[in-house]
Amino acid sequence: MLNSREEVLSLTKQLVGINSIVNTEGEMVIAHSLYTLLASYPYFAENQKNLVLEQTIDDYHERYNVLAFVKGTKKSSNRTVILMGHTDTVGVGDFNQLYEYAFSPDEWMDILKNEEIPNTAREQLDSGDWLFGRGALDMKSGLSSHLFLLKYYSEHPEELEGNLVLVAECDEEDSSNGILSALKTLKKWKKEHQFEYVAAINADFVAPRYEGDKNRYVYKGTVGKLLPSFFVTGAETHVGAAFEGLDPNFVIAELTRQLSYNPELCNEAHGEVTVPPVSLKQIDLKPAYDVQTALSAFAYYNFFLHSWTPKDVLEIVTKQADIAFQNAIKIYEERYQRFCEVSGQKFQPVSWKPRVITYEEMDQMLKLTHGNTYTNHMQEFKYDLLNDETLDIRMYAARVVEEAWKWMEDKNPTIIVFNSSLYSPRIEITGKNENENVLIEALEKAVEDIQPSYEYPIVVKNFYPYISDMSFMALSDDDKDLAPVADNNPSWGSKFFVNYQDIRDINVPVINIGPYGMDAHKKLERMEMTYSLEIVPNLTNKVILTILNKG
Template identity: 30%
Template structure:
C-alpha cells in the first residue's frame, strides 16, 4: 500500500473515534494512535522512543510522541492535533458527521455554499468532521512515521507529536513542549524544522505551503462601572456602555492588522464576553468583559498593549460623552433635574492595577493573591475565567473604586 492510500485508510479509521475536543473520544484516539505505533516492530525494539504523556484534565487527554532515529543529529518534528471541533453545526447530518464516505454520498448539494457544492459535485472531495482539520494531516504524518520506522535507513530523525485540545486552550501543545525538550536533550537532537499539516484556505493557485506562523494574543478587557438601579440609571455607570464602545472600536479594526513580508493578519474579533453578575436583577452589573483575538506578525505584545490603552482611552471619552448626551436629552424631555456623578474612568493595564494595589497594601497583598491564585488554578480549568477572577480579586484591593478599564492578557499565549 502506498503512502497516500495508507494515509487515506488511517484517516477513515481515526474519524470513527469522535475525537471532539475535551470529550472522551479525544482520550480514546490518543491511545489508539499510541497503540498503533506500539505494535510496530521498531517501537517494540525501542520502546523508550515512544511516549504516551497523560495530562491531568477531564477525560484524560494525552500527548503522543514517537521518535524514529536515522543518521546524524538533525531532526524534524511532525506536528499535528487529534481533537476536532463539535458537530452541532451539522444539523440533520449530525449522525453522519464521523462517517465521511456515507456523509458525502448523502449530502444535498442544494444546502451547500457554491464552492463546497462544486467540490461535492466534482466528486474529488470527501466531507466529514475532522477530515480536513486535521485527521488527514495526522494520518499522513502517522503513515510517514510508520514508513520511516520500517525502513530504518535515512538521514536525520523524525519526532512525531500528536496533541489534544488544539481547538480550545492548546493544553496539549503546552504539555508537548516539555516532551519535545526531553527527547531533544536525551538523544542530542538538533531540530531544523517543524511540519504542521494543518489545512489552510487553498485558492487553486501554487501557494500551497506556508512557512512560519503568526502570533496570537488574547487581550481580556474588563470594564468596571458604578452599580446603580435601573430606576436610577444616571446615578451610576453601566460598564456595558464602556465595553460597547471598546467593541465598536476594536471589532474588525484593520488598524490592528499586522504585516510582514507582504502577508497581513486578520483584524481583531470578540471571542468571549459577559459580566460579573451572579444572576438576574434590575441593578446594573459591577463589571463587564470581553476577550479579543489579535494576530501578530511583527508587533510585540508591548506594542499591542500600548495601542489597546490608547483605544480604550478613546472609548472612555466616547462613553462618557454618550452618558452626558443621554442625561441632557432625558432631562429635556422629562423636565427632571439630575445631579450627575463625577465620572472619569481610568484605563489601566493589569500591571498598572497590580502596582497600584502593591503600593497601597505591600507584601501582604502579594501573599494573599498568590494564595488565591494557587487555589484558583486547582478548581478553575477555564483559563479565561481564571484570568477574569484574578483581575476581579486584585481589583478588590484597589484604593480607587471608581469606574475603570483594566486590560490583561489571558491564556492561551
C-alpha cells in the same frame, strides 16, 4: 513520487472514525489507538524505546501525546526533522441529530447526497475527490500524511540520512497542553540521542483566502495570538435614575466598537496583514436579575500579530481602551444633556474621567497600599477558586480581577486591561540563520519540483493565518517584550502557566504543509483528496530529504 493516496486515505478514515473532540475522553482513545497502530509496525516492535505514549503535564483533563522517531541509516547524522500534527477536533454540535455520522465519512457523504447543500459543496461531493467529515480537514488527513512518511522510513531507514521525529499531540483546539508537554520529551530526546533539530513541519489545514481563490498555500512561520481582556467597572444606580450612574455595559459596548474589525489594529509584516481583532466574549458579571445597573462587565478580543510583541500589544490596546472610554463619556454626556432638555431636569456636568490601568499596575498599587494582607488574601482566593470547575482560564482570570478590584479605595469607573489566556507566539522565517535558509530553500525547491504534477498553483506565504501548535516551536520575543504575558495574567501561577524557556530550548524553524479543503470547524468540513493525499506527502517528503541531506 511516493504512491501515498490509498494508504493516507485509509489512515484518514481510520482516525476520523475516532471521536476525539477536545476536552473529552476521545482524546485518550485516539492516542491509545495511534500508539497501538505504531507499535504494530515492525520497526517499533524492534525499537520499543523509540515510541512513547505520554500523559500531558499539569492538565485538567486526562489525555495523551504519542511521540515516535526513526533513525536513518543512510549516513550517520544528528540532523533531525520534527513532524507534528494534532489528534483532537472541535465539537459536532452543528451536526445536530446527525452528529454520529460526523465520524463516518462514507455514510455522511451518502446522507449529504440527499441534503440541501451549497452548489460548491455539491459539485465537490459529486466529484468523488472530496472527503467530508469532522477532522477530515482539520487535521487528521495531515496527521495521516506524517504517519505515512514515518512508516515509510521505518521500513526504509537506509534511504534516510538523519532522523524523523513524530509528535502527535492532543489539545490543539483549546489550550495547547499537548505540545507544551511534548516539548519536554523533545528536550529529553535531544540530550539522550544528540538530536540536532533543524526544522519542524506541521500539517494543519489550508484553505482559500478569498472567494474564487484557487491557490494551495504552504506557509513559512505562523501568526501569533493574544487575548487582550478588559474588566470594566461603572457607577451603579437604579435604572429609574439611569443618569445617576454609569453602566459598564455601555462602556464595554464602546470598547467593542473601537476594537472589533478595526483595520488600524492589523499588523503588517513582509507584505502580509493580519485580520483585525474581533470580540469573542462580552458580558456583565451580575449574578442575577435586579433593577440596579451592573457593577462590572468583562470582554475579550482575538488579537493576531505578525511582528508586534506582547509588550507592543498591551500598549496598543491600553491606548485603544482610553479612546473608547473618552468616547463613551462624551456620548453619555451628550445624551444626558439632551435628556435634560426634553425632561426639564437640571443638567449636572459629568465628573467621571477616563481611567485605564493594567492589571499589573492595579496589583502593584494594592500591594503598596495593603501589603501582605492583600497578597495573602489573593493567594487564598485564587487557590479556593480552583475548586470551581465551571471556570475556564478566561473566566477564572476575570474573577481574580473582580476580587482584586474590591480592594481599590478609588471606585471611580475604570477599565482594567489584562491577558486571560495563552499567548501563541508569532514565528517569522526570514533566513536569519543557517537552519532557516536551508528550510526556505528546501521548501521552494520542493514546490518547484512538485508543481508540474498538480493543476492549481502551490503558493508559499510567510505566516500561517490560523492559530496552531506551530507557535510553540520557536520564540522571537526577548524577556522584556514577553514579560506582560505573565505579569498581566491573573491566572498565572495558579490555574495557568507556560514555561516559555522550553520553547527557547527547542527553537526550530517551522513550516506548514497541510491538506487543502473548506469549511473547517463547520458541518460541511471537507478536504480535497488529490492535493491532500498525494501532493502533501510528497511535498513534505522532498523538504525532509533536502534538509537532511544538507548535513
